[in-house]
Amino acid sequence: MLLAIDCGNTNTVFAIWDGDQFLATWRTSTEWQRTADQYYVWLTTLMRLQNVDVTIDAVIISSTVPRVVFNLRVLADRYFNCRPLVVGKPDCALPVAPRVDIGTQVGPDRLVNTAGAFDRHGGNLIVVDFGTATTFDVVEKDGAYVGGVIAPGVNLSLEALHNAAAALPHVDITKPQSVVGTNTVACMQSGVFWGYIGLVREICARIKAERGSDMLVIATGGLAALFQQTETLFDVFEDDLTMHGLTVIYRHNKEIA
Numbered sequence: 567m568l569l570a571i572d573c574g575n576t577n578t579v580f581a582i583w584d585g586d587q588f589l590a591t592w593r594t595s596t597e598w599q600r601t602a603d604q605y606y607v608w609l610t611t612l613m614r615l616q617n618v619d620v621t622i623d624a625v626i627i628s629s630t631v632p633r634v635v636f637n638l639r640v641l642a643d644r645y646f647n648c649r650p651l652v653v654g655k656p657d658c659a660l661p662v663a664p665r666v667d668i669g670t671q672v673g674p675d676r677l678v679n680t681a682g683a684f685d686r687h688g689g690n691l692i693v694v695d696f697g698t699a700t701t702f703d704v705v706e707k708d709g710a711y712v713g714g715v716i717a718p719g720v721n722l723s724l725e726a727l728h729n730a731a732a733a734l735p736h737v738d739i740t741k742p743q744s745v746v747g748t749n750t751v752a753c754m755q756s757g758v759f760w761g762y763i764g765l766v767r768e769i770c771a772r773i774k775a776e777r778g779s780d781m782l783v784i785a786t787g788g789l790a791a792l793f794q795q796t797e798t799l800f801d802v803f804e805d806d807l808t809m810h811g812l813t814v815i816y817r818h819n820k821e822i823a
């Protein structure tokens with residue numbers, strides 16, 4: 567049984583894949599100090615609570631935070647007796663190599679999203695991932711990641727206002743009633759919500775224009791749904807895209823081994 571781990575700058579998602587489907591998915595905050603023993607206690611407690619009675623014998627990791635990989639490697643080695651595949655490392659092959667400037671360390675989450683989206687939809691895609699940062703990944707016809715866009719994440723934008731301005735409170739994102747806010751919180755929500763609708767629409771339009779082609783736009787990350795409720799920004803919303811990409815890369819490495 568495969569344990570797939572997607573570690574973002576804010577949250578880390580663990581999922582168990584039986585070769586056909588995900589049996590369970592769990593989320594914890596990303597903290598590089600967490601030890602292999604702590605992960606194991608947490609994971610096995612959840613497995614027991616949800617009656618997921620399986621033996622994990624393979625692990626694949628994608629991490630945008632390099633420091634957490636050490637303890638996740640120890641987890642795989644000590645408790646599951648295996649050497650994990652780590653996306654972005656030389657011994658983890660990708661179905662299609664990225665084409666970017668020499669020396670660029672593409673975020674592993676973006677490589678994984680690319681592999682997952684290409685497997686489901688073929689090429690000529692834009693993948694929009696709402697995480698700590700919002701990333702736009704361009705996937706060419708042959709499935710290669712060829713670059714994209716990095717924008718500040720939704721919550722990061724709100725936090726930046728709060729951190730930089732003494733009178734601006736901590737605010738959660740929600741769709742505002744109107745564009746013109748009549749209190750501080752509503753004004754901040756409006757700026758980020760409607761600003762983000764514009765950001766996504768403009769960036770996707772400019773990518774398509776630059777490439778002279780219509781492209782399928784796939785969104786992932788919990789916050790995508792909030793924006794899609796109001797405006798049709800995406801062709802498809804797939805919450806499990808990154809996890810699916812991890813299984814695609816795992817299968818690819820098994821096949822060529």
Ligand SMILES: Nc1ncnc2c1ncn2[C@@H]1O[C@H](COP(=O)(O)OP(=O)(O)O)[C@@H](O)[C@H]1O
Pocket residue numbers: 573574575576577578696697698699719721787788789
């Ligand atoms: N459905 C949701 N509703 C509201 N906030 C969300 C939702 N999903 C994720 N978030 C928030 O979005 C931010 C990015 O989360 P996440 O997608 O886990 O990022 P990362 O992959 O970078 O760790 C976090 O602040 C998280 O709390």
Ligand SMILES: CC(C)(COP(=O)(O)O)[C@@H](O)C(=O)NCCC(=O)O
Pocket residue numbers: 573574575576630670671672673674675676696697698699700701716
């Ligand atoms: C852009 C990111 C910070 C997004 O990370 P996330 O929001 O998933 O935590 C991550 O993909 C990253 O660290 N990228 C490295 C630079 C690049 O992809 O070009």
Ligand SMILES: [K+]
Pocket residue numbers: 675695696697698699700701
């Ligand atoms: K992201």
